[in-house]
Amino acid sequence: MTPKANGIWVIVLSFLLAFLLAIVPFPDWAMHYRPQWVALVLIYWMIALPYRVGMGTAWVVGAFVDILEGSMLGLNALAYTLIAYLTLNIHHRLRMFSYLQQSALVLVMVGLSLILVHWIKVGTEQSDPVGMLYLLSAVSSAFIWPWLFVVLRQLRRGFDVQ
Amino acid sequence: MFADRQFDYMDRVRFTVAYLTTPVYWVADIPARTSSWMDDVFVSHRDLIEENAELRQQLLFAQRELQLLAGLASENNRLRELQAAAQGIQGEVETAEIINVSNDPGSRRVLINKGVHDGVREGYAVLDAHGLMGQVVEALPFTSWVMLITDSRHGTPVQVNRNGERAIARGQRGQVPGLVLEFVPDTADIQIGDLLVSSGLGQRFPKDYPVAEVTDVVHDPGQAFAIISARPMAQLDRTRLVMLVEPELPETPERLPDTQSDGEPQPVEEVSAGIGSEENPAVSDNEASPDVVEATAGEASDTAVETVNDAAGEQ
Numbered sequence: 315m316t317p318k319a320n321g322i323w324v325i326v327l328s329f330l331l332a333f334l335l336a337i338v339p340f341p342d343w344a345m346h347y348r349p350q351w352v353a354l355v356l357i358y359w360m361i362a363l364p365y366r367v368g369m370g371t372a373w374v375v376g377a378f379v380d381i382l383e384g385s386m387l388g389l390n391a392l393a394y395t396l397i398a399y400l401t402l403n404i405h406h407r408l409r410m411f412s413y414l415q416q417s418a419l420v421l422v423m424v425g426l427s428l429i430l431v432h433w434i435k436v437g438t439e440q441s442d443p444v445g446m447l448y449l450l451s452a453v454s455s456a457f458i459w460p461w462l463f464v465v466l467r468q469l470r471r472g473f474d475v476q
Numbered sequence: 477m478f479a480d481r482q483f484d485y486m487d488r489v490r491f492t493v494a495y496l497t498t499p500v501y502w503v504a505d506i507p508a509r510t511s512s513w514m515d516d517v518f519v520s521h522r523d524l525i526e527e528n529a530e531l532r533q534q535l536l537f538a539q540r541e542l543q544l545l546a547g548l549a550s551e552n553n554r555l556r557e558l559q560a561a562a563q564g565i566q567g568e569v570e571t572a573e574i575i576n577v578s579n580d581p582g583s584r585r586v587l588i589n590k591g592v593h594d595g596v597r598e599g600y601a602v603l604d605a606h607g608l609m610g611q612v613v614e615a616l617p618f619t620s621w622v623m624l625i626t627d628s629r630h631g632t633p634v635q636v637n638r639n640g641e642r643a644i645a646r647g648q649r650g651q652v653p654g655l656v657l658e659f660v661p662d663t664a665d666i667q668i669g670d671l672l673v674s675s676g677l678g679q680r681f682p683k684d685y686p687v688a689e690v691t692d693v694v695h696d697p698g699q700a701f702a703i704i705s706a707r708p709m710a711q712l713d714r715t716r717l718v719m720l721v722e723p724e725l726p727e728t729p730e731r732l733p734d735t736q737s738d739g740e741p742q743p744v745e746e747v748s749a750g751i752g753s754e755e756n757p758a759v760s761d762n763e764a765s766p767d768v769v770e771a772t773a774g775e776a777s778d779t780a781v782e783t784v785n786d787a788a789g790e791q
Contacts, residue, residue: 333500337576338507342713345581381493382500383579384587384614384621387486441582442628442649448581 321475325367328355328466329375337382346447349455350424352379352390353397357420358466360401361408363476372398389434393427400426413460421456428452491592494616501587501619505575512716570595570720572602575619584627584647586610588718591618599680601721607686607709608632608674609718624712625687626653634687635675636666642675645688645706653712655688657704662695666704680723 332351340348356375359367376391383390400423401408408416432448435441469475570590578585590596592615600612602622610624625632626647632655635642641664643657660666670690676683688706695702 330500334504337501337504337579339504339577340579345579348579378493378497381490382497384585385580387490435580435582439629441580444582 317476319366319476321473322366324469324473324475325359325363328359328469331355333379333382336379346450347454348451349458350428350451353394353424353427354420354455354459354462355466356394357397357401357423358463360398361405362467362470364402364405366476368402369395369398385435386438386440389431392434393431396430397423397427413463416463417456417459420459421452424455425449425452490614491616494619498616498618501576505589508575508716572596572620572718572720574622574716574718578621583629584624584653584712585613586622586624588612588620588622588720589618590720591616591620593617596620596720597722599723601681601723603685603719603721604710604715604717606711606715607688608681609708609710609712609715611680612720622718625708625710626655626712631658632681632687633675633677634672636690637671637673637686639665641666642677643672643704645672648705653708654691655706655708657690657706658701660702660704662702664702666690666693666702668693671709672706682721 329352332355335351336348352375356367356372360372372394373391376389376394377387379390379394380387404419408419411419428448428451432441436443572588572590572594574586575589576587578587588596588602596612596615598612598615600615600620602609602611608625610622610627610630612620613623614621623630624647625645628647628649630647632645633642634645634657643660643664643666645655646658648654648656657666657672668690671686672688672690674681674683674685674687686709688708690704691707692705693702694704
């Protein structure tokens, strides 16, 4: 049974923070290392509250990121929906995994979404092919995941988000 | 995505949703604003005096040049009157600040803090103190996306300041923040160190603004065209303050008599007319021409080919 909604504003706030982190200007050399903050926060909430945050949320959040980045409307929405689908499929297992295993799966999922976005962007000539460097973002995402997981879990427990 | 790419109405959706995204950018810009505020507040008396003296000196130099310029301008005007050519442009100028940079390494775009509500429209030229930076590609309510001239989808119509040789400067692909001149014949007189200024063809950018400096010229016998790279004059990755200039659109259709001769189809004739005559780029007259000589992406290469054909014809 679905528990009564509580502390939804924490989820909204965490996403807003992720949007901020996603667009804070980075120096050129560090551009590839920027973790996919929004995707990570999305994955966390889908593991923790799969009945609250699902593919619909993923799509809306993705569309918002599209506007934010000025990219084609629906591009990130599609990518995040893909992540949502994968995460929701395995969220039971993800909860049981160690941080290291979780990180590995985050690497795969974020990597897949990055590849999808890159293919579409290059295919529609909105972006230049820049080699495989863009996948570094998935690596940094996987690296940051355990810390983010702990922080968000504290938040969720502290504010009793359901 | 398909809808956004194919249909215009999605622009309205983007525009509306952008009202929501503006605060996020406003907040993200706080660190930068704070640091510039700190710079303003915590500054020593001596530094201020020094800076003041320096600025005075610069102003003096600028005024001297301005005086020369006034003389040149009036002389230029007289010459133009003699030739019955259109007046040079002095569009409305507005200042804006860069508040964000696109996080996609494969494209070069920045976000500025002026939008439709400040009168900014798509196609406005963006300059900094040193030269041309780019143009507005998407005007949102309070912000606008600017495509820089170094983006590989951006072509800037330029001419060599020294001799008026024309070319299209395209942003370099990949991550090198430079420009390449496309379809320049091997015989063209372009040397290292030449200043490239905007030619005003395409009617997107004001004429005669510095765009880039030629850094490398390679004549490869195996290639059809010379390989020429250039470094943008504008400080694309350092400036925060930029200027916006309204694109010049000719009010009175005007056609020079000597461009009527060849029987090419309309749009092509418009382009080659601007190139073939030495007077002024503002000769194209129908509504379609700004699109034809469009400064962005796809069409630019077509224009460039025409330029080459024309140049070859002249020789």
